[in-house]
Amino acid sequence: MDSQGILNQSVASLKGIGGQTVGRLEKLAIRQIRDLIFHLPLRYEDRTRVQAINELTPGSVALICAKVVSSSILNRGRRTLVCQISDETGYLGLRFFHFTAKQYNSLSSGTLISCFGEIKDGYSGHEMIHPEYKVIQQIDDCITKDTLSAIYPLTEGLRQSSIRKAVEQALTLYNNAPDSLPDLLPAAVLRKFQYPTLIDALNTLHTPAPGISLDTLVNYPNPALKRLAFEEFVAHQLSQLQRKSADKHWQAPVLECSKQQARQFLASLSFKLTNAQQRVIAEITTDCASNSPMLRLIQGDVGSGKTVVSAYAALLALSSQYQVAIMAPTELLAEQHLRNFSVWFKCFDTHIIFLTGQLKGKKRQQALEAIADGSAGIIIGTHALFQDAVVFARLGLIIIDEQHRFGVNQRMALRDKGQHKNNKPHQLIMTATPIPRTLAMLNYADLDISIIDELPPGRIPVVTRAISAQRRSEVIAKINNWIQQGRQSYWVCTLIEESEALQCEAAEKTAAHLVEILPEVRIGLVHGRMKAADKDQVMQAFKKHQLDLLVATTVIEVGVDVPNAGLMIIENPERLGLSQLHQLRGRVGRGSDDSFCLLMYQSPLSKTAGERLNILRETSDGFIIAEKDLELRGPGEMMGTRQTGQMQFKIASLENDIDLLDQVDIAVNLIQQNYPENIQPLVERWLGSTTKYAEV
Structure with a gap:
């Protein structure tokens, strides 16, 4: 087989990959050998050096060589094997909830062991729970690795050792035939942005060179990972521009009026x-x-x-x-x-x-x-x-x-x-x-x-104020006064939970409470679990001013236009994104009179939440708010990347890699002008058959 096609073979052609493993790899979208090469490690384990016990910090993962000081079985509650080990710099606990008599006997006092695991805070100091361990005869037998060990994403039934062996074979094939996965980013682009070649980036990520530190690999920015994220962004933008060009080949009716x-x-x-x-x-x-x-x-x-x-x-x-x-x-x-x-x-x-x-x-x-x-x-x-x-x-x-x-x-x-x-x-x-x-x-x-980018004349900006929920009684008094003047008001209930049932329950309780303390006020309720006809009936009644106060969930974010409603109270605004708060606020300020939005937050506010509420108070420009939302919350949360129709990336992350987008624009223009033959291979490498989706 020619070198170009070697990585297109099924993973079944690799040694040790049987029918069951092929099925499990399929669940990870790994079908061809090339898919293994782009199946990157989630993280790395550092087994390159033995650490002293007094260097350990909770949350870190470490390789230890130490002597068993004591070992016992605790029968209180859950049966547990507990050991204490020491390397002369300090003591560390080991805890096993599943163990055999043979294991217990192998960990007797005086036994020398090497163990690897995550450090946690225990009852009496640091401990490891269910570490990997091995009995050794002397300290020199504590085997360290030459490089960091890659930990890959898995699926049920697939072992780390199996996927490591498969990736190792795939990399060997690739390194022996580099043309099988050509570098589709022009050398001029790599030089301009100081990115490594594709083969160097992939080898760095799968098999870090001896001496490379864990910090270098996992901390931002890792040039090898950035280079792949950059290429993926380039492929996505090229695919959209491809579709834009393809659309020109379709016909559409000529639409005109006199x-x-x-x-x-x-x-x-x-x-x-x-x-x-x-x-x-x-x-x-x-x-x-x-x-x-x-x-x-x-x-x-x-x-x-x-x-x-x-x-x-x-x-x-x-x-x-x-x-x-x-x-x-x-x-x-x-x-x-x-x-x-x-x-x-x-x-x-x-x-x-x-x-x-x-x-x-x-x-x-x-x-x-x-x-x-x-x-x-x-x-x-x-x-x-x-x-x-x-x-x-x-x-x-x-x-x-x-x-x-x-x-x-x-x-x-x-x-x-x-x-x-x-x-x-x-x-x-x-x-x-x-x-x-x-x-x-x-x-x-x-x-x-x-x-x-222009609002109709006569629109008066909504006055926005942040107010602590401890002043709830003042807010209710303001509503009462507002309604006595013949105006209408919204009260928006939000919850941090995504459960619609809980959101609706909160709105129902709030409405019932307000009915009790504002008996003269006509109060309506709208939430997402109501039948459409019932919801519409309430909305129409509010629009016709048959209701004074509308208690609602964020269901009113779009589609409500009541010019007489000039006061909005948003409960727990710190739990919503800036753009959503701006959308809600847009329900008021639709008439020619003054309008107000009160953001009733729970104390104490975090620094970020305080910043966000301040932005809303200072500006009513949705574009400025969107940029700040992006800056403070990140694009994934802001745009809802899990939503159907949003782009899904294999390697790139909108959270970490958005700084690359200006570079992407430059690279895309260069590839379109000077390397058009690279466009389709780039799109197929990163998007495969999913490109149809953005035709809409």
Whole structure:
């Protein structure tokens, strides 16, 4: 076999890898020999030197050579073998919960042993629990290793020794045939950023050279690991740019409207568009006038007017005799879009369909028929839009709101419904969660991005205050006074637990307590476990001012617009991210009067929590807040990297490697211009067959 294909062989071709082991490796996504090479150690054990007992610290892992001083079996509670050993610098306890008589006899007083394990704080000093140990005859028999020992991620039934032997064979094949895994990063890039070659980086990580310290390997930044993370980021960005280029080969309907239709639409609005809205509408108009599919992301802060911009895009589609699908993550938000679009398109004689999971029977059948025969022009709904029964006649535009809340498969299913032969619908994606530039570069490199960076005139910034929960009675008095003035208020309950049941229970208890102490106030409750119809009933009552105070979980983060509600209390704000707090705060400040947001925290606040609340008090700019959120919490937590549709990395970490992204941009440009032949191999190395997902 030629050297290029040697690492593409199945792991079954390696010595000692039987059918069972192949199955276990499969669970770790290890199928080919090359997969073993990229299966990096989780950590390392230092067996290169014997440590003195008086050097040990809890949490460290150490190799010790010492003499057994005493050994006994304790029968109190759990039967335990306890030994004490000494190396003349101090004493260390050993504890075994599972042991045999033979083990007990081998650890008799005066026996010399070498042992390896994690140091813990015990009842009477430091101890090891279930260490690896070996009886030796003299100190020189205490065998040390020449290099640090790699500890690999495992799965049930797979032993560390088995995977080490497999990796060792894979590395030998690679080192004997370096061309089998070519270095796809150009030498100019490696020189510029001072990264090691691929073969050097992989050898360093699997088999650290003698003398390299544990600190050098595991502490930030490790050049070998950084180099691999860098290559993975480069591959991800190249894959998105590849898809952007591939999209140009698809056809899309040309969507245009007459000047008269545009004037009629704008005249029907009760407000004047901001310069930022007009700029983004011009960008969308240019995109839709082309027969290449638009793929545009609109970022706009809470209340910046993204929805009316998307409505103008819908006008272009309707004027060109195409259908528009608008997908929102919650029924509350979908219903708000329904109300807005119904008002804005009242004079345009278009049939608007509202499709959610709640629509049943004859009404659902009639809606499906109107979508299929093309008589429905605008179709608004939740995930129900992409179910198999929904067939569009002429889908020309897809609008997705709060896109990060949908799984990538859901978004793809909707796009596929409009795909016909060589045609795709235009796509407009909206988010009120500002995305820091660095994350946008990585997550949305295949999208054209428009930013609405201007709020409508007359918007008064929300006054934000942090207040201790110990002053709860003052807060309740303020609510009472506020409501007596004819205004409305929100009370948002949060819990650190992710259990929705606990969140709802907290909201129910809070509502009951407030009903008791504010008997004159009309109080409603909304949480995620209520039926959609019940939730909507409460929200409508609040909107119509039949309720004064709405107690809610973070379910109201999107999709609520009540201008008269100008006071919000957020309990335990220290438990939420800055961006989420900013989203919640955006529910107030929608009228022309002063609005307030009180962040009612639990004392004492940690330094980081205090910093975060201060940022909210000082600025209402969502983009500044997003950058600070990224800085303080890290991108994984901020963006929800476990969420379907977010990028999953094998080696790179958004937490540790985000500083690489500016370098990635430079490398990507260089590879595109001078080494285009490396693009596809890089993408296949790191993403394999997953590249379809970011087509949405």
